[in-house]
Ligand SMILES: Nc1nc2c(ncn2[C@@H]2O[C@H](COP(=O)(O)OP(=O)(O)O)[C@@H](O)[C@H]2O)c(=O)[nH]1
């Protein structure tokens with residue numbers, strides 16, 4: 001009778017791998033004995049070897065699995081089990097595949113802040129570029145303004161009454177103007193769009209605001225839109241009263257559950273802005289709620305498949321092209337400034353500034369007599 005073989009043990013185990021998309025992954029380990037049977041599994045199921053993708057190698061006591069051209073689908077937990085008549089052993093490793101950046105961001109804020117602080121509007125008649133943020137209740141409109149103010153004021157700004165997550169009701173009732181530091185930009189935060197006709201801000205009010213008919217500090221009435229005979233109505237608005245860029249604010253974690261009626265209202269407003277030639281962007285907030293990779297490191301946002309999917313969902317639901325959508329995270333629980341958060345918001349905001357500036361530039365000659 002032959003003696004029983006040595007019970008398999010690992011001399012070295014598989015190591016976790018975090019790799020860039022497209023590279024070759026080599027999972028390798030070494031056992032204490034030859035002549036064992038090996039089985040590879042991925043996420044608990046026997047690994048189906050795909051030609052051109054997986055190569056399994058066994059040489060003496062060394063076992064390896066090569067994964068070629070790593071892709072997101074290759075992510076997972078890989079396990080190697082070895083056994084012989086004396087027993088079995090297994091070890092596992094995680095493979096994480098980082099997607100190539102599909103949009104680049106400058107992760108240094110100083111030059112972005114400086115260029116906005118020194119920004120000159122391409123129309124001498126315009127004192128401030130005006131941005132209107134619209135979107136459903138809880139989308140993060142007030143928080144976005146807070147974030148931009150925080151960046152330019154250099155300290156946390158929490159005056160804008162970002163609603164607590166629990167309240168489903170709209171919090172912002174005034175057509176209130178917010179400015180930031182000494183930069184020539186003004187923001188308007190509108191009472192959230194709600195699905196019911198009589199709740200939230202009226203679509204007609206937002207359109208009137210776009211056109212410049214609504215004065216600062218006007219108190220919106222959810223029951224009735226501002227009309228021409230209202231004593232506050234600006235009947236002959238100049239380019240300075242108008243909105244120069246419309247920003248639709250959508251929460252990444254709520255885009256899938258947004259009510260069709262709300263979407264329809266937003267589309268109506270966007271269509272009106274298009275008629276007026278007003279540029280439009282989408283800021284997709286709350287990105288940290290949909291992607292762990294992004295939550296842990298905001299600099300990885302443009303490697304995240306989940307973020308891309310959410311942006312595509314925004315694009316489809318709102319009917320806007322991907323290059324008009326900017327994902328961002330707002331200050332909401334942190335008390336210290338965060339450069340990556342600032343950079344992402346600055347990228348989005350800089351685009352809004354350029355778009356608004358292009359819009360007012362178009363009127364710089366023919367509108368010389370504004371005011
Ligand atoms: N996790 C996370 N929460 C956010 C973000 N932006 C806003 N919030 C939270 O979302 C909720 C709604 O935000 P708010 O700005 O009041 O939305 P508004 O109704 O559109 O003005 C608040 O509790 C915010 O703190 C973000 O980027 N990430």
Ligand SMILES: [Mg+2]
Nearest residue numbers: 141142171172
């Ligand atoms: Mg608000």
